[in-house]
Amino acid sequence: MAARTFTIDGKLVTAEENATVLDAATEAGIDIPTLCHLEGVYDVGACRLCLVEVTGIGKLLPACTTRVAEGMEIKTDSERLRKYRRMTIELLFAERNHVCAVCVANSHCELQALACRLGMDHVRYDYTFPRWSVDNTHTLFGMDHNRCILCTRCVRVCWHIEGAGTKNVSGRGSHSHIISDLNQSWGSSETCTRCGKCVMGCPTGALFAKGVTVSEMERDRTKLEFIVTAREKKQWIA
């Protein structure tokens, strides 16, 4: 496979031709904020937090879905990027009802951690206070749509790691939401294997183990990585 040489923040970097900007930056030790990216599943560029500047291209590009090219000049940090990332994270907070203080994922939440990292001290947009419900019909897990940021990690792990295909997205725009099977209660889903990978993958408190209270929802994502690695390296095949 051919290699590509380009610069990230002025640093000369080489990567394989089909690598993404995010892969190359991570390899080079340059940290780009991400939210919908999850090790082990493909990227969709949903959250727009990994936006980078590329010289010669007017619009900002998501690092997770942009392939590297020869001679590319990439900037991962600038006043403009900081402004847009901050705006994006504020919009995520304004879009649904995120109440960190009483959330099951408080202190273990990627959205919260990123908001801190990006210096969000308040939200400049009006909160929309939408009326979303909690689906507590599953025997083991619950889903609180108020805390969902539509990163679709749960959908991707459900389809591409577990292969159950239970989770999906329904609706458009601000009506978009995660559904189970044919838009039915999670508890009535016939495809759900109760594996809990979606819960493991969720970056916020939207998916949780039933019965947990404030700050109790800690996740172990190494299990997801372990499963993917084992599958790719055929560790389970004797």
Added chain:
Amino acid sequence: MAQRIIIDPVTRIEGHAKISIHLDDAGNVSDAEFHVVEFRGFEKFCEGRPYSEMPGITPRICGICPVSHLLASAKAGDAIMAVNIPPAADKLRRLMNLGQFIQSHALSFFHLSAPDFLLGWDTPPAQRNVFGLIAANKELARAGIRLRQFGQEVIQILGGQKVHPAWAVPGGVRSALSEAGRAKIRAWLPEAHATTRVAFDLFKHTMETHKREVQFFGNFPSLFMGLVEPDGTWEHHGGKLRFTDSSGCIIADQLEPSKYADYIAEAAHPGSYLKSPYYSPLGCPDGMYRVGPLARLNVAERMGTPLADAELKLFKGLGRGAVTSSFLYHYARLIEILTCIERVEQLMDDPELGSDYLRADAGINSLRGVGVSEAPRGTLFHDYTVDRDGLLRKVNLIVATGQNNLAMNQTVAQIARHYVRGTDIPEAMLNRVEHGIRCYDPCLSCSTHAVGQMPLEVRLLGPDGALLNRVTRG
């Protein structure tokens, strides 16, 4: 012409409120009302949430008594799961509640109320506060602040944070008492005892110098309600409810707290967001009852710890049957601090507090759960109705301040009657009416404290609402 005096806002209580005093045609006080002008809406916006989150959500009602809501909420969760929690969890919850009583009572006594009777009612409001107390008696103020800190430390050692620890959960608690925590609490006990002793001496002297206040600061017959053990001993987290009347007679005993609706009804009044519960067999207003330290000591036959029992004897001697003066809430509060310190001391020798068996597990086994616990200000009820998935369908919270609402109105009227003549609004009356309210240590749950200049507006209104007289300061 009938008139109305309004005190707005009332300060140095937990929250915002105002007082209206109604005058009759002769200019004498006919009635008074304590209005709570804030609306919180917790009962409504908790609907739809999983019951397991409630011990995290309801403590946010208040920064002063978050533990009370935490514990009542966890108990309501226990009832929904229909489990008996592990014995160690019950003891640990009790330990946290004792810490809560100590910190809240110390706050009420030293920070909020003592400036009034130690510095004098008519000291300017800018000095009549905890900073004035520091200036006048630095050692006393420091000791009071440290006593509150002791209670807060107990809470922090168990729950990881002083305010809003989400530590109790349906089924038990999340962590045990560490050995380091146990040592820290143990080392602090002698100082806590010493401060309490000083506070007792101080208040006993105050009772000598403030005989008028004991006489008419909310001194009237009413019922009293509180939790007691089966043998009538003072209780704060378990037990059953007892009602006594002002002659000290038990009118109902060992009432199942979860069946509160059988004997407590709630009246709503226009002009206030605070509901007025009453003892339903007697109707409203005859069923007016008081809760909190005064009531708990009136319903209890003994405190259950030696030093506090000796003080309870002296306390009981102040009334004929029951102690009916609300000014003596302060005394009752000190006796409760003492028994809490003694009980913490006893618990420190219990090895079970270090147990790792702390949490029972179960699904939804009851569609309704009621959790009842004594908060520093009085009996607290959390009543949850859930669906089969554990999502809340209905929430009813009955808080101490609501239960004292009718008694606070009477207290204000009684004090105002001694000071209001005609259309004048004497400063002396304002200061004392506010203290009458402070006796109950009402918690209106916004954790706002006015320190320093007290903004106060009193309006005298005719029956047609016309402004007749107006006094502002602040």
